Amino acid sequence: MKARSFFQVSLILFALGLSACATTQPDVGDETATRQLSDVLPAGDEIVVKDFYDPWEGYNHWMYNFNARFDRYIFIPTVNAYKSVVPGIARTGIHNFFKNLGEFSNLANLLLQAKPTQFGRTFGRLVVNSTIGIGGLMDPATSFGLYHQNEDFGQTLGHWGLGPGPYFILPIVGPSTLRDAPSKIIDRIFHPVYEPVPWLVDIKSEEQLALGLLNGVDTRANIGFRYYEMGSPFEYYWIRNFWLEYRKLQISK
Amino acid sequence: MFCFNPTTFIIRCLSALFVFGILCPLSASDNSYGYPIENPLAATIIGTPQEYQANLSVPRKVKLFKLKVFKDRVTPNYFWYNDKITYGLFQQKQKAPLIFIIAGTGGNYTGPKMTTMSSAFYNAGFHVVTLPSPTYMSFIIAASNSSVPGLLDEDSHDLYNVMKLAWSTQLKSRIEVSDFYVTGYSLGGAQTAYLAYIDEQQKFFNFKKALVINTPVSLLNSVDILDDYLDNNIKTGKEFRVFWQKIWNTATERFVASPTSQLQLTPESLFEAYKDQNPKDEDLEALIGTAFRISAASLMVTADVMSQSGYIVPKGTKAKITADVTDYFVVAHRTGFMEYAQELMLPFYQGRDPEITFEKLVQRASLYPLEDYLRNSKKIGLMHNEDDIIMAPGEMDWLKDVFGDRSKIYPRGGHLGNMAYKDNVAYMVEFFEN
Numbered sequence: 001m002k003a004r005s006f007f008q009v010s011l012i013l014f015a016l017g018l019s020a021c022a023t024t025q026p027d028v029g030d031e032t033a034t035r036q037l038s039d040v041l042p043a044g045d046e047i048v049v050k051d052f053y054d055p056w057e058g059y060n061h062w063m064y065n066f067n068a069r070f071d072r073y074i075f076i077p078t079v080n081a082y083k084s085v086v087p088g089i090a091r092t093g094i095h096n097f098f099k100n101l102g103e104f105s106n107l108a109n110l111l112l113q114a115k116p117t118q119f120g121r122t123f124g125r126l127v128v129n130s131t132i133g134i135g136g137l138m139d140p141a142t143s144f145g146l147y148h149q150n151e152d153f154g155q156t157l158g159h160w161g162l163g164p165g166p167y168f169i170l171p172i173v174g175p176s177t178l179r180d181a182p183s184k185i186i187d188r189i190f191h192p193v194y195e196p197v198p199w200l201v202d203i204k205s206e207e208q209l210a211l212g213l214l215n216g217v218d219t220r221a222n223i224g225f226r227y228y229e230m231g232s233p234f235e236y237y238w239i240r241n242f243w244l245e246y247r248k249l250q251i252s253k
Numbered sequence: 254m255f256c257f258n259p260t261t262f263i264i265r266c267l268s269a270l271f272v273f274g275i276l277c278p279l280s281a282s283d284n285s286y287g288y289p290i291e292n293p294l295a296a297t298i299i300g301t302p303q304e305y306q307a308n309l310s311v312p313r314k315v316k317l318f319k320l321k322v323f324k325d326r327v328t329p330n331y332f333w334y335n336d337k338i339t340y341g342l343f344q345q346k347q348k349a350p351l352i353f354i355i356a357g358t359g360g361n362y363t364g365p366k367m368t369t370m371s372s373a374f375y376n377a378g379f380h381v382v383t384l385p386s387p388t389y390m391s392f393i394i395a396a397s398n399s400s401v402p403g404l405l406d407e408d409s410h411d412l413y414n415v416m417k418l419a420w421s422t423q424l425k426s427r428i429e430v431s432d433f434y435v436t437g438y439s440l441g442g443a444q445t446a447y448l449a450y451i452d453e454q455q456k457f458f459n460f461k462k463a464l465v466i467n468t469p470v471s472l473l474n475s476v477d478i479l480d481d482y483l484d485n486n487i488k489t490g491k492e493f494r495v496f497w498q499k500i501w502n503t504a505t506e507r508f509v510a511s512p513t514s515q516l517q518l519t520p521e522s523l524f525e526a527y528k529d530q531n532p533k534d535e536d537l538e539a540l541i542g543t544a545f546r547i548s549a550a551s552l553m554v555t556a557d558v559m560s561q562s563g564y565i566v567p568k569g570t571k572a573k574i575t576a577d578v579t580d581y582f583v584v585a586h587r588t589g590f591m592e593y594a595q596e597l598m599l600p601f602y603q604g605r606d607p608e609i610t611f612e613k614l615v616q617r618a619s620l621y622p623l624e625d626y627l628r629n630s631k632k633i634g635l636m637h638n639e640d641d642i643i644m645a646p647g648e649m650d651w652l653k654d655v656f657g658d659r660s661k662i663y664p665r666g667g668h669l670g671n672m673a674y675k676d677n678v679a680y681m682v683e684f685f686e687n
Binding site: 024040227 | 550576
């Protein structure tokens with residue numbers, strides 16, 4: 001399999017999602033429900049859940065559900081296989097390694113946000129972990145007080161005042177926004193391994209492909225989130241609301 | 254991305270974030286019980302900070318099982334992912350006693366409290382099976398006979414069936430078991446009492462012992478308290494927006510000032526905030542009320558759709574996965590559990606048996622029908638807190654009277670806040686080992 005075909009599939013998914021999934025209203029039964037909106041909404045009151053800007057809900061909800069299925073049938077089984085084959089200490093090393101590669105994009109974004117203190121700390125991390133930490137396999141920097149700060153180009157745009165725009169769910173990756181989703185391409189420019197626009201450029205080597213897949217599995221393996229385990233018919237809404245607030249919180253730092 | 258499972262994430266976020274801003278100073282405690290948090294509302298939210306926790310290594314391997322309970326039941330498309338229930342097994346290598354753990358209201362097979370308990374029992378040499386609450390969404394859809402949870406007898410029968418089915422079809426061939434035990438916390442505690450009682454008749458497992466932890470006595474008394482926590486403090490959407498913003502603003506301030514790049518939602522970080530800041534009980538109540546309301550809203554809409562009661566979602570409604578169901582979201586989150594009991598549960602059960610009154614329903618959602626059994630059964634013990642917030646006046650006295658010397662009541666801890674505290678963990682394990 002080529003990574004290229006994977007990204008082409010993503011594009012097709014976008015198209016499918018966007019065309020087939022205009023937001024619909026439920027196909028409501030004939031009798032009205034016992035308890036109506038008018039019964040619970042005092043005159044002049046407002047609805048907080050509508051504060052979250054989600055004009056593409058139909059597409060988003062469809063993609064959320066697609067991601068849940070992908071997670072269940074492909075991603076999580078792969079992660080489980082990875083965990084059973086690769087020992088914990090090696091997995092930690094792999095995780096640290098990718099985190100260390102990610103520092104380039106963190107540095108670029110801290111520079112763009114004009115945050116010299118955090119830039120210095122992140123630079124220190126990169127140096128310490130790449131040397132004493134044996135090419136990033138270990139993370140001694142954290143124990144020296146050089147803690148990790150996750151930055152991305154979406155946060156940089158947010159830092160300079162650009163709002164998130166509509167909520168936008170990406171294939172496989174999950175929650176994002178119109179501001180943050182294209183920003184991921186910029187972040188790849190700063191990445192020492194990846195091509196910035198992988199679906200336009202052929203993967204150069206088998207190694208690069210393997211590294212990319214491993215990075216994906218490692219990322220998923222370190223996220224405890226599981227789709228549809230909140231136990232609520234409204235999980236989509238709660239995740240959306242928390243995600244959008246969480247991004248604001250990240251940008252503030 | 255998220256670093257937590259969604260239930261934990263949301264409840265903890267809400268709890269944790271809010272607590273940052275509003276907790277009261279630590280008051281001195283002068284008795285021998287070392288759990289540090291005096292305010293029962295705060296204890297309920299914070300839990301047990303690391304340095305006070307029992308030293309538990311978390312078992313690595315949990316094996317998850319999916320169980321299809323009713324062969325013929327059709328799962329609505331919108332709920333496709335709930336066609337089976339999931340439960341967890343922590344397996345010992347050799348023959349060992351097995352303990353079932355029942356989650357609290359809206360709880361899944363996993364979560365912080367389930368982790369504490371399963372680690373404690375696994376480390377003590379038990380096979381551990383963790384089960385979702387009959388009020389958890391997939392249980393309502395895939396394993397509840399009525400799909401309208403809330404009656405302790407009905408729900409516990411559903412649980413007992415699940416346990417029997419899981420044992421016969423998935424566990425029996427896999428593990429060697431010496432004896433069976435059962436425990437549960439909160440609503441799962443009340444169900445534990447019923448499970449012990451059902452088992453006396455059916456004698457399938459012959460439970461040797463059962464421990465009931467922080468149980469309500471009357472479910473509807475407890476939910477009334479929790480409904481009020483929200484309704485008395487937040488009356489409108491506008492007020493909720495202010496509350497929500499306050500949570501996130503405080504979280505943001507703490508996050509910016511903290512030397513980490515991850516939002517910390519651990520009991521330790523909350524405890525730090527607790528010692529820094531000044532809480533108002535109204536805000537703590539609103540927070541606990543909100544967390545409970547999220548569970549209640551999920552439960553009532555699921556029950557509504559599955560039983561076709563037409564309470565919030567009109568009968569016969571079909572929704573694609575892409576449908577905008579914001580209106581149902583709003584109605585459900587503005588409806589108390591007490592209204593669900595009166596306006597959905599009551600008509601539903603009256604449809605099955607016209608003799609049923611609300612008083613009978615309240616009774617069946619309580620421990621009172623088991624009083625004689627609980628008084629006389631030596632195998633059942635109780636662990637609880639004097640200051641548990643879900644208890645109505647007189648209920649704690651009733652429990653003490655009924656359980657007598659089989660009860661262990663801690664002076665504080667709120668609702669389950671002290672579960673991971675070292676004394677509590679030691680007691681849980683000792684209860685089953687002796």
